[in-house]
Amino acid sequence: MDAAAAMLADNVSPLAWQGWEGPRPRLIFGPGMVQLTLKDATRWERRLVREQEARPKGAAALAAWLVEGQRDGEDETDFELRLGRVKGDIPLTEREITEWSRKSRANMIKVLASLDWSPLFADFALPAMTTLTYPGDWVTVAPDGKAAKKHLETFFKRFERAWGTEWVGVWKFEFQRRGAPHFHLLSVPPAGLSGDAAYEARMAAYRRGELARKPRRRTVENQGLGYKEWLSSTWADIVAHPDPAEYANHLMAGTNVNHQEGAKASDPKRLSVYFAKHGSFKAKEYQHIVPEEWREPGKGPGRFWGYRGVEKLTRDVELAPADFRFVARTLRRLKARVKVWDPKARKHRWMKATRVIEVNRYGQGQRPAYSGYSDVIGLAGAQYMEPVKVTRRRVRRPVTRFARGSGFAVENNAPELVETLTRALLACRGPEVRQVHRTEMVRQTVRRRRLARADEIPLSRTPDEWDRTRMARQRALQDLAAVTGVDPAERSGGPDGT
Known part of the structure; x- marks a missing residue:
């Protein structure tokens, strides 16, 4: 990534940003993501200043509204509701998350493709997909989203105590058809036995000089079990259903470890797309719809995804407007088609990039009617306003990426793509363009010198x-x-x- 960023920065046009206000064309890329942005830093900073200035006023107004006594015309129910918001027992907003938004899906794909997965795949480790489910009577043990997230956090803490290392990977929150929540966790299953692996890890740290005192063996929950057995027992203990029959069934079928699914995450693009495939193709969209039991205010699921033990790894390069347009057009044409495997011909072939969307379908000769008149007179008007039966159908439509220049796309090897874009950018520059760039370089040098002496020159005169x-x-x-x-x-x- 450093080599790709340096190659593009060394060959960037001198027309790039030199300190003036306005949009700044940037190319940001990670291990599996390429993004083009036109962010105006000045406007962004001014917006932050306005928000900081308005925050104390909003807080003072909210505090005055919350602590004031019962108003004229306000009944006891509304007054108790407002006092509950003051104490924190009732959330300030009545809105609640009911489904996984498109913005969160796109953000998850971009972030997962921008992470450094070296800690997860170190020493040629084989990852696996771990599934944590809930028993049949799941409402008793998980009445809201906070309880489910607390179970997951407890699992991470017990994992560190049992195996001596922090849990590293990415997790995803979904729902089954019956409404029960479940977690998908991509990580590397630890080797050895629970408790013993933690002691060996502390002893290794002691031999390296990282610990001052020699560690002692400690007894942990479910001591001396392999990962699969420890996982089943630990997750059943964390959920702790009060019914013995439900607890026994959950102990036997509450978890699963699948190495075949984990092997699909061979690069950042495949890893990010795997977790979002249901949202991209809507094959299992029901897994992202919040059940009725969690749709009340304060019972929502919160975040649908997250990661632990890994950090973002990105590089960004300033571009000239002409270079930015060239890169955007190139990526738009490149991402208009995808390479798929044809099992009949036993080779790859290119096809248009499409996505599944839902559209309205009407009966033969029927179309929705829109009228600006409130009164309809006559039989023709009655037929005109007659309701039309509408059905929803899933269809595939072409996808246009980087339509307005900015945007992002995932790639199996983003640094290699950036190097290819740099070579294409240099190859498309003719000799007359290079001469213009040399002339413009002189102008930009003079401009930088004038900006350096800006304090000596009066900005305005009467x-x-x-x-x-x-x-x-x-x-x-x-x-x-x-x-x-x-x-x-x-x-x-x-x-x-x-």
Whole structure:
């Protein structure tokens, strides 16, 4: 990634951003993601300043509204509701998450493709997909989203105590057809036995000098079990259903470890697309719809995804407007088609990039009617306003990426794509373009020098100051004419000698 960023930065046009206000074309890329942005840093900073100035006023107004007594015309129910919001027992907003939004899906794909997965795949480790489900009577143990997230956090803490290392990977929150929540976790299953692996990890740290005292063996929950057995027992203990029959069934079928699914995450693009495939193709869209039991205010699921133990790894390069347009057009054409495997021909072939969307379908000869008139007169008007039966159908439509220049796309090897874009950018520059760039480089150098001396130059002058400056110049020209004998009008080409 450093080599790709340096290659593009060394060959960037001198027309790139040099310190003035306005949009700044940037190319940001990670291990499996390429993004083009036109962010205006100045406007963004001004917006933050306005928000900071308005926050104390909003907080003071909200506090005054919350702590004031019962108002005129306010009944006891509304007054108790407002006091509950003051104490924090009732959330301030009545809105709740009911489904996984498109913005969150796109953000998850971009972030997962921008992470450094070296800690997860170190030492040629084989990842696996771990599934954590809930028993049949799941409402008793998970009445809201906070309880389910607390179970997941407890699982991470017990994992660190049992195996001596932090859980590293990515997790996804989904729902089954019966409404029960479940978690998908992509990580590397630890080797050895629970408890013993943690002791060996602490001993290794002691031998390296990272610990001052020699560690002692500690007894943990479900001591001396392999990962699959420890996973089943630990997750059943965390959920802890009060019914013995439900607890026994959950102990036997509450978890699953699948190495075949984990092997699909062979690069950042496949990893990010795997977790979002249901949202992209809507094959299992029901898994992202929140059940009715969690749709009340304060019971929502919260975030649908997250990661632990890994960090973002991105590089960004400033681009000139012309180079930005060239890269955007190239990526738009490149991402208009995808390479798929044809099992019959046993080779790859290119096809248009499509996505599944839902559209309205009407009966033969029926179309929705829209009228701006409130009153309909006559039989024709009654037929015109008759409701039309509408059905929803899933269809595939072409996808256009980077339609307005900015956007992002996932790639199996993003640094290699950036190097290819750099070579294409250099190959499309003719000799006349290079000459223009050299001339513009001189202009930008002069501009940088003027910006460096900006404090010495007055930013604005009044009309009187401009008049005094013009009169002083005329006097200087007249003095020069008196000494040299040259007329100021002939010297400057103007009647007033300015």
